[in-house]
Amino acid sequence: MKSNLIFIGMPAVGKSTVGVVVAKRLGMQFVDTDLLIQEQEKKLLREIIEEVGEEGFLKIENQVNKSVNVENSVISPGGSVIYCEEAMQHFKDIGIVVYLQASYQTIKRRIRNPKKRGVVLREGQTLRSLYNERVKYFEKYADIVVCEDRCRIEETIENVLDKIAKCKK
Ligand SMILES: Nc1ncnc2c1ncn2[C@@H]1O[C@H](COP(=O)(O)OP(=O)(O)OP(=O)(O)O)[C@@H](O)[C@H]1O
Numbered sequence: 245m246k247s248n249l250i251f252i253g254m255p256a257v258g259k260s261t262v263g264v265v266v267a268k269r270l271g272m273q274f275v276d277t278d279l280l281i282q283e284q285e286k287k288l289l290r291e292i293i294e295e296v297g298e299e300g301f302l303k304i305e306n307q308v309n310k311s312v313n314v315e316n317s318v319i320s321p322g323g324s325v326i327y328c329e330e331a332m333q334h335f336k337d338i339g340i341v342v343y344l345q346a347s348y349q350t351i352k353r354r355i356r357n358p359k360k361r362g363v364v365l366r367e368g369q370t371l372r373s374l375y376n377e378r379v380k381y382f383e384k385y386a387d388i389v390v391c392e393d394r395c396r397i398e399e400t401i402e403n404v405l406d407k408i409a410k411c412k413k
Pocket residue numbers: 253254255256257258259260261262278320321322323324354392395396397400
């Protein structure tokens with residue numbers, strides 16, 4: 245049964261911030277899989293990326309996310325999970341995938357230093373090209389899209405709740 249909600253979207257779009265409140269409002273559990281990765285590896289995300297590189301990190305991210313076995317939960321993975329094919333197939337099987345969408349300008353404003361935040365950027369890749377590359381994956385996997393440009397967090401949460409209610413009807 246599709247009893248979970250999974251948030252996808254760019255880093256800093258609010259998957260974790262919005263996700264935890266949505267879970268509370270709907271009486272669901274909340275799982276931030278970035279925290280599961282840190283717990284398993286006993287290191288911070290940026291330390292893991294420094295040590296094993298982007299490809300190594302994506303392997304760990306795929307393994308952790310595809311192993312999430314929960315019900316009635318909001319799941320907030322990291323922004324790079326959309327590159328993890330097995331994990332994304334698993335999420336499509338166990339829940340409704342919600343794409344939190346924001347413009348490049350909004351994301352740029354929130355992420356001053358992508359490397360410091362632990363964003364999976366290839367050598368020489370800009371945030372702009374990463375944004376363009378990822379949008380295609382977000383659109384491919386999304387069951388619901390919620391645009392948050394010009395919305396306060398509270399408005400985004402209401403918009404998410406509205407769309408989920410309509411989707412479940
Ligand atoms: N309208 C808004 N909606 C969501 N978050 C907002 C908004 N305005 C500001 N923020 C801020 O943007 C940040 C979002 O960070 P958050 O860690 O939730 O992103 P994330 O999508 O989980 O990123 P990651 O992919 O790195 O896990 C928070 O600091 C939040 O307070």
